Amino acid sequence: MGVGPAMRIDIPRRLMERLARLPRDQQFEWLAKCRPQDALLLDAAFEAWANDNQLQPGGDGWRVWLMMAGRGFGKTRAGAEWIHALALHGAKRIALVGASIDEARSVMVEGQSGLLSIARRQRVRVKWEPGLGRMTWPSGAMASLYSGDHPDGLRGPEHHFAWCDELAKWRRAEESWANLQMGLRLGSRPRALVTTTPRPMRLLERIRGDTWTVASRGKTGDNISLPGSFIDVMTATYGGSRLGRQELDGELMAEAEGSLFPRALLERCRIQLLPGAGRGPGAPKGAADAAHWTPAYAGELDRVVVGVDPPASVGGDACGIVVAGRSDGKLYVLADCSVAGASPERWAAAVARAAEDWGASHVVAEANQGGAMVESVLKAADAGLKVRLVHASRGKVARAEPVAIRFEAGRAFLAGIFPELEEELSGLQIGGGYEGQSRSPDRADAMVWALTELSETRSGVPRVRML
Numbered sequence: 001m002g003v004g005p006a007m008r009i010d011i012p013r014r015l016m017e018r019l020a021r022l023p024r025d026q027q028f029e030w031l032a033k034c035r036p037q038d039a040l041l042l043d044a045a046f047e048a049w050a051n052d053n054q055l056q057p058g059g060d061g062w063r064v065w066l067m068m069a070g071r072g073f074g075k076t077r078a079g080a081e082w083i084h085a086l087a088l089h090g091a092k093r094i095a096l097v098g099a100s101i102d103e104a105r106s107v108m109v110e111g112q113s114g115l116l117s118i119a120r121r122q123r124v125r126v127k128w129e130p131g132l133g134r135m136t137w138p139s140g141a142m143a144s145l146y147s148g149d150h151p152d153g154l155r156g157p158e159h160h161f162a163w164c165d166e167l168a169k170w171r172r173a174e175e176s177w178a179n180l181q182m183g184l185r186l187g188s189r190p191r192a193l194v195t196t197t198p199r200p201m202r203l204l205e206r207i208r209g210d211t212w213t214v215a216s217r218g219k220t221g222d223n224i225s226l227p228g229s230f231i232d233v234m235t236a237t238y239g240g241s242r243l244g245r246q247e248l249d250g251e252l253m254a255e256a257e258g259s260l261f262p263r264a265l266l267e268r269c270r271i272q273l274l275p276g277a278g279r280g281p282g283a284p285k286g287a288a289d290a291a292h293w294t295p296a297y298a299g300e301l302d303r304v305v306v307g308v309d310p311p312a313s314v315g316g317d318a319c320g321i322v323v324a325g326r327s328d329g330k331l332y333v334l335a336d337c338s339v340a341g342a343s344p345e346r347w348a349a350a351v352a353r354a355a356e357d358w359g360a361s362h363v364v365a366e367a368n369q370g371g372a373m374v375e376s377v378l379k380a381a382d383a384g385l386k387v388r389l390v391h392a393s394r395g396k397v398a399r400a401e402p403v404a405i406r407f408e409a410g411r412a413f414l415a416g417i418f419p420e421l422e423e424e425l426s427g428l429q430i431g432g433g434y435e436g437q438s439r440s441p442d443r444a445d446a447m448v449w450a451l452t453e454l455s456e457t458r459s460g461v462p463r464v465r466m467l
Contacts, residue, residue: 053216054078062214063191066207068198069218075195077113079163082193084118086161087141093186094143095162097154097176099169101133104145108165109135115143151175158183162192168199177203260397260404261425261444271332271413301325304334306355307450308365309442310374311347317439319347320446322421323358326454331412333451334358336421338443344377352382362386364453366445390449396441397432400425400448402455412451421447 022030054074057065069075083094096115098104109115109128115135119126127136133145146153148170162184170176184190198204208215309320318340325332337354339347355363365374367389378387392399406412414422424441427434434441 051218053218054081056082057214057216059214060189061212063212064207064210064214065191065193066204066213066215067193067195067218068204068208068215069195071197073218074113075197075218076107076111076165077118079165079193079195080108080113080115080118083143083161083163084115084122084124084137087137087143088124088139090139091141091160091187093157093159093161094141095146095154095157095159095180095184096135096143097146097148097162097164097170097180099148099166099171101145101147103169104147104165105130105133108163109145146176146180148173148176151179154179154183156183158186160184160186160190164192164194165196167194167196168201168204169196173201173203177207258430259426260400260428260430261407261422263422263426265404265407266414266422266425269407269410269413270417271415301327301332303454304358304360305450305453306337306351306358306360306363307446307448307453308351308363308374308378309445309449310365311342311442318442319350320442320444321347321351321354322443322446322450323354323360324447324450324454325358329411331406331451331454332415333413333418333421333447334415336418336443336447338420338446344373345381348377348381351378352385355382355385362388364388364390364449366390366392366449368392388453390453395432396445396448397428397430397434399452400428400444403448403451406451406455418443 051074053067053069054077067075067078083096087094096104096108098108107114111117116126116128124138126138129135135143144157146157148164148167149172151172154176159180162180164177164180167173167177180192184192194207196204207213304323304325307320307322307324311317311319318338319342321337321339322333323335323337325334335354335358337350339350342350351363351365354360363378363385365378365387367374368391375387375389378385403412421443424444425447428441428444429435
């Protein structure tokens with residue numbers, strides 16, 4: 001292919017904002033009425049209509065942009081647009097790393113949303129040499145193909161930028177990523193974009209936790225170009241399941257080896273909240289999700305409590321706030337109301353609000369970190385709040401073991417989906433230790449306090465006994 005100038009794409013932002021506000025069916029109707037040349041021009045103006053999570057993050061402090069999203073979100077289009085723009089404006093050496101050389105070629109370069117397609121949309125004539133695995137832009141920028149299966153291919157070459165596609169599929173991901181990072185040293189601000197559907201792997205967890213990483217997420221349903229019928233079928237079939245949360249919602253479903261709360265256990269103990277007309281004593285009072293609450297699956301709750309794991313310092317770890325209830329001897333996690341980086345006044349207000357919304361009988365809070373202060377802060381937020389302070393004589397994992405047994409025995413359940421809480425639970429290891437994304441399992445500890453309290457106290461509800 002020859003080399004030619006780039007076309008300037010200029011779509012009025014107000015037009016795009018008007019189109020974005022229309023219902024999906026009207027968007028399709030509007031697009032159907034466009035002249036072909038206008039539709040093509042609109043399609044080429046990616047930044048005018050793209051999802052915010054498909055666009056390069058702001059700021060200078062990041063080195064890795066991690067885009068974990070569901071299938072069909074538009075990860076390939078976003079990656080190709082990012083690389084194409086860099087190549088037109090100064091980047092010289094670029095690495096394109098796929099799960100294999102064939103996938104790098106067929107998806108990242110020659111695919112429907114790949115680099116050649118983007119160049120055609122922008123009317124930029126690039127030079128593509130398949131035999132060499134090399135692509136050259138009019139600016140002189142050159143991108144080379146590499147495979148995540150062959151780390152030695154990345155040992156030596158230096159690059160300004162890199163695009164790594166489907167890193168979760170790389171068979172030798174650790175070595176390939178390490179070699180790429182060591183060669184990503186040209187220019188004043190070398191950067192890498194990782195576009196992937198998440199799968200449980202330590203490398204992804206580590207990348208996400210690095211201080212120089214910025215992460216963006218997206219769901220399959222966020223892509224306005226996908227047929228609504230496809231999204232409806234996928235959501236109806238897989239929505240809420242482990243597979244759906246990973247493949248459609250782009251959620252990293254990771255767990256530590258030897259987890260005390262394996263993901264399979266959490267999925268097995270999940271209760272689907274169904275719309276109901278009744279209102280039990282544990283139903284949220286005026287909460288946004290009140291319409292989705294029904295006591296039918298658990299009977300009338302005889303007690304609801306709020307478990308609290310206060311942070312040790314202002315702006316430090318999160319304050320774990322978890323609401324749990326009991327019915328007929330079975331325990332239910334109802335809500336995760338935890339807050340991060342909050343002042344004592346703010347997290348205390350969140351505790352009081354959770355207790356009021358769910359009609360909790362009392363709050364059970366860990367008192368190891370300044371018990372008197374914890375109680376006084378909670379009382380200041382709500383003078384009528386009943387607070388019971390508990391002291392931790394064992395580690396977090398040891399306290400969680402009896403609760404895990406209840407889940408295993410089918411006597412404890414998750415009444416909904418709680419991604420951050422579940423991530424912490426899966427990071428608790430049998431025998432002690434924690435390997436999770438957060439620094440401390442504060443949400444998990446709050447849940448343990450709440451469920452332990454419910455398992456140790458009587459209901460106080462009269463029962464008729466047969467003689």
